[in-house]
Amino acid sequence: MAKIALIPGDGAGIEVAASAKAAVKKLTPHHELVEFDYGADRYLKTGVGLPPGQLEEFRNDYDAILFGAVGDPRVKDNAHAREILLGLRFGLDLYVNFRPCKLLDDKLSPLKGKGKKEIDFVVFRENTEGMYNAIGGVFKKGTPDEVAVAEEINTRKGVERIIRAAFEYAKKQGKKRVAMADKSNAIGAHELWGRTFKEVAKGYEGITAKHYYVDAIAMQLVMKPEDFDVIVTTNLFGDILTDLGAALTGGMGVAPSASLNPESTPLFEPVHGSAPDIAGKGLVNPVAMLLTTALMFRELGDEKQAVALEGAIEAAVQAGKTTRDLGGALSTQAVTEDILSRT
Numbered sequence: 001m002a003k004i005a006l007i008p009g010d011g012a013g014i015e016v017a018a019s020a021k022a023a024v025k026k027l028t029p030h031h032e033l034v035e036f037d038y039g040a041d042r043y044l045k046t047g048v049g050l051p052p053g054q055l056e057e058f059r060n061d062y063d064a065i066l067f068g069a070v071g072d073p074r075v076k077d078n079a080h081a082r083e084i085l086l087g088l089r090f091g092l093d094l095y096v097n098f099r100p101c102k103l104l105d106d107k108l109s110p111l112k113g114k115g116k117k118e119i120d121f122v123v124f125r126e127n128t129e130g131m132y133n134a135i136g137g138v139f140k141k142g143t144p145d146e147v148a149v150a151e152e153i154n155t156r157k158g159v160e161r162i163i164r165a166a167f168e169y170a171k172k173q174g175k176k177r178v179a180m181a182d183k184s185n186a187i188g189a190h191e192l193w194g195r196t197f198k199e200v201a202k203g204y205e206g207i208t209a210k211h212y213y214v215d216a217i218a219m220q221l222v223m224k225p226e227d228f229d230v231i232v233t234t235n236l237f238g239d240i241l242t243d244l245g246a247a248l249t250g251g252m253g254v255a256p257s258a259s260l261n262p263e264s265t266p267l268f269e270p271v272h273g274s275a276p277d278i279a280g281k282g283l284v285n286p287v288a289m290l291l292t293t294a295l296m297f298r299e300l301g302d303e304k305q306a307v308a309l310e311g312a313i314e315a316a317v318q319a320g321k322t323t324r325d326l327g328g329a330l331s332t333q334a335v336t337e338d339i340l341s342r343t
């Protein structure tokens with residue numbers, strides 16, 4: 001039995017969390033699910049995003065965190081979202097942001113002549129360093145001499161562990177190609193990425209390691225997505241490339257992710273945000289969250305349930321039992337029920 005923390009969050013997050021809860025209850029009823037109300041409402045009442053001690057509790061007493069989404073226009077600068085989400089990712093040192101980009105049905109492909117066979121890769125995005133460290137600031141703000149500085153952090157340890165995670169995954173899954181994307185032709189510090197990539201690759205015979213500049217890989221992902229199995233990259237570039245990956249597979253409604261560290265409590269979250277434009281109307285696609293739930297099942301050792309859920313999702317999408325974003329007419333709840341009825 002695993003102990004799972006469920007944090008629905010805000011808006012669309014709350015709706016898709018209900019879908020995930022239904023999937024856990026049906027497919028893995030042996031797990032304990034504990035719900036937490038962290039999000040905008042609680043923040044507006046208490047001024048606290050993630051209370052003191054909560055990280056430690058998640059780290060010590062929980063096997064997984066299942067997260068909806070956070071974001072609310074009522075909270076200035078989305079301060080609560082940063083505190084909760086970045087607090088979890090950084091606080092639990094979840095250095096792997098794992099994002100599968102797999103087309104579920106040929107008809108969802110935005111690329112001419114590219115279907116399920118061609119669009120199937122995963123991205124390992126570095127998740128704890130890079131540009132997302134709040135080191136920097138604005139000097140002489142509002143004056144003609146204004147200067148804005150943002151520093152990028154790349155540590156040997158951080159770069160090596162994400163690259164190694166990508167190769168380990170390739171080895172376990174029998175994938176033959178690992179690509180790494182940086183911008184070392186313009187950002188000197190990225191030389192560390194290339195050097196580390198080469199060194200780590202030596203330990204993985206039979207896997208082709210190929211270096212790309214990030215602009216080139218962005219183009220190649222659209223022209224020849226079939227060239228890619230596993231991609232490893234920096235935090236910022238991963239953020240951008242995975243949205244491209246989401247677009248290749250049907251959009252935000254179908255993009256799952258996991259933030260991992262083998263020595264910490266993993267966090268599972270759909271890529272999308274709280275989608276205020278459609279939240280609360282039954283229009284939110286639960287597929288991203290259900291694929292995310294399948295990733296969690298797999299990580300918890302429930303491989304059979306993961307395969308069953310992924311198969312059911314694919315079947316439902318292929319049968320056109322979808323929400324509006326994928327061309328269907330069903331509600332969030334109706335899609336969830338259809339998918340679960342196929343498991």
Ligand SMILES: NC(=O)c1ccc[n+]([C@@H]2O[C@H](COP(=O)([O-])OP(=O)(O)OC[C@H]3O[C@@H](n4cnc5c(N)ncnc54)[C@H](O)[C@@H]3O)[C@@H](O)[C@H]2O)c1
Binds near residue numbers: 254
């Ligand atoms: N992980 C997170 O919690 C997370 C991620 C991204 C954005 N956000 C926050 O969410 C809020 C909204 O941000 P945004 O609009 O830039 O991004 P978003 O992902 O919420 O929405 C982008 C677009 O995708 C659509 N969309 C998103 N999820 C969908 C789903 N499941 N089904 C169908 N359509 C879906 C939305 O309707 C919108 O048009 C902001 O406050 C932002 O900071 C949170």
